[in-house]
Amino acid sequence: MFDFDTVFSDLFVRDGRLWMIGPPFANLEPELRSSTFKWNKLDVSADIEFENLNRMSRASVPVDASNGLLEIDGPLGSWKVEVDELWDGLFRGSNLLVTQQKNNRLEWIAYWAFYNAQVNGVDSVVVYDNCSENYTAEKIDQILARIPGIQNHVVVKWDTPYGATGGPHNVWDSDFGQHISWEHARRAFADSAASCCVIDIDELPFCIDGSPLAEKLANSEKAAMFFNRQPIRQFPNRKDELRPSPRTHADFSLGEARGAWLAPKYIYAPARLPNQAQLLVHVIRDLGVQNEPEKEVRAGHFDSIRIRWRRGEKRQVENFESEDQIKEPVETVSVLDNNFDRLVPQWKELEARLKPFFEQQV
Structure with a gap:
């Protein structure tokens, strides 16, 4: 594992999608895939897209709210994280x-x-x-x-x-x-x-x-x-x-x-x-x-x-x-x-x- 602690470096919502970006899933991928992901109490586990890329990984899922509570529960542990939307106007056209x-x-x-x-x-x-x-x-x-x-x-x-x-x-x-x-x-x-x-x-x-x-x-x-x-x-x-x-x-x-x-x-x-x-x-x-x-x-x-x-x-x-x-x-x-x-x-x-x-x- 990358640093023995980091699963996702950051989580945020942009344009109706929740992004979870971090280091390679590596040997933690099976446990992550078997975890339950809830967005504002709704189970979205089946819609999570896990992507393994070069020296990093990302997971994402469509969401119907610009902010909310993400709950993850599975073999790796349980977490609750408040996630907000990043304003998309700051760098528009820049x-x-x-x-x-x-x-x-x-x-x-x-x-x-x-x-x-x-x-x-x-x-x-x-x-x-x-x-x-x-x-x-x-x-x-x-x-x-x-x-x-x-x-x-x-x-x-x-x-x-x-x-x-x-x-x-x-x-x-x-x-x-x-x-x-x-x-x-x-x-x-x-x-x-x-x-x-x-x-x-x-x-x-x-x-x-x-x-x-x-x-x-x-x-x-x-x-x-x-x-x-x-x-x-x-x-x-x-x-x-x-x-x-x-x-x-x-x-x-x-x-x-x-x-x-x-x-x-x-x-x-x-x-x-x-x-x-x-x-x-x-x-x-x-x-x-x-x-x-x-x-x-x-x-x-x-x-x-x-x-x-x-x-x-x-x-x-x-x-x-x-x-x-x-x-x-x-x-x-x-x-x-x-x-x-x-x-x-x-x-x-x-x-x-x-x-x-x-x-x-x-």
Whole structure:
């Protein structure tokens, strides 16, 4: 079992359906299937649809009320849970940005949201905060509320464990937490959005022609657009040494000369996505078409906007002191340079307003 405790990470009602989303049922599936599920005292067990997906599972059932009492009784135990409907108007028609994170610096989160609002047409954000220790989830909420262009946002206090990472043999088959988050975001928040981009805090997408990513997807007929990531190395070639300020993505624009070769991330149009499709980290399963990366879209993957939590580290990655320390051939990524230059005046003003929040983190 995933963490020996979690059967469902969350339960909610959307559009007349009760969703129960969590880690793989695994050896608990027979017991769950033999349990009695009651919704407002009505036995709905026969109508429950159990689905086993890649590194996560979901169960759902049509319901005739937007909120009520769910009772589960069976071999695993007995539970009573009050379940409510999630309001579907918050992100209707929005261009949504979704991530899961823990302990990233608040200035990184701020710049990530700010950049995507100004460059990629994002107007809404959902952050799954995976039990950060350096600040509260409320601090992220306060930061996002002050980002120009972000009209709506939600910070989810997400205590579902991330799961095991790839290990020494790079076998990624037990990182359940992120897969559960993406499915939860799709069903709970993104279903009425115009677009949803799923990326990490250390990643900034950009279109080679300068157009907003959300607009490029909207003008296509695709259900999703995939883009490879280009490593941006940790020498701060853009840093203004005369103006001390917290490190952000905008300090770096030296990308590996071989271009965008890291596994892709994506943006998708919820209304175009097949219901059976599943959002994985780098691909969308059962999309119906190949997950081919776009040639004219990529993302910078910033080495310095990172804490090596997989190694148990708590401090941000140290910058190189000179460009000579970079082992790989690098070149300036001109599109990032241009985007960063354009955003400097507005970011300086925003940074000053957010400074009191930055100073409160550990």
